[in-house]
Amino acid sequence: MIIAFAEVLLARGLNPAEQLLITAGDINPLAADMTFIQLSPLGIPAILNTGNSLALTVNxxxxxxxxxxxxxxxxxxxxxRIQAMRVFLS
Structure with a gap:
């Protein structure tokens, strides 16, 4: 789904490397590594966590x-910082 979304952005003239940041995670290190291997050569910026999302732990x-x-x-x-300033001003 991530790659398909990046392709849609490209088709619409947008640069995923500048306008898309993926944050993904998996409990299985192999699955997280495979995601890293797929996204890296495609030029998709991503933060990939290995850990348990139910226990809110990141290994x-x-x-x-x-x-x-x-x-x-x-x-x-x-x-x-901008979000903090908006909260402060409201």
Whole structure:
């Protein structure tokens, strides 16, 4: 579904590397690694967690290289600051 969505963005003239950030997780490390292997060469920025979503535990986190190329970490921090300011002002 992630790849299909990225293809739709491309078909509409949008760049998934700049306008799409995937956060996904699985309890099975092999499944998380397979997702990482599929998304990395396609240029889809992603945060991939291995852990138990029901227990809210994360054992490991991997980031695709495009996550770093398009500075998603800084963009997320900026988004969090803007959201905090909106809450403060309301």
């Amino acid at each position: 490991s986190t991997r980031y695709t290289s495009v996550y770093y190329f398009h500075q998603w970490e800084g963009r997320l921090r900026l988004h969090e």
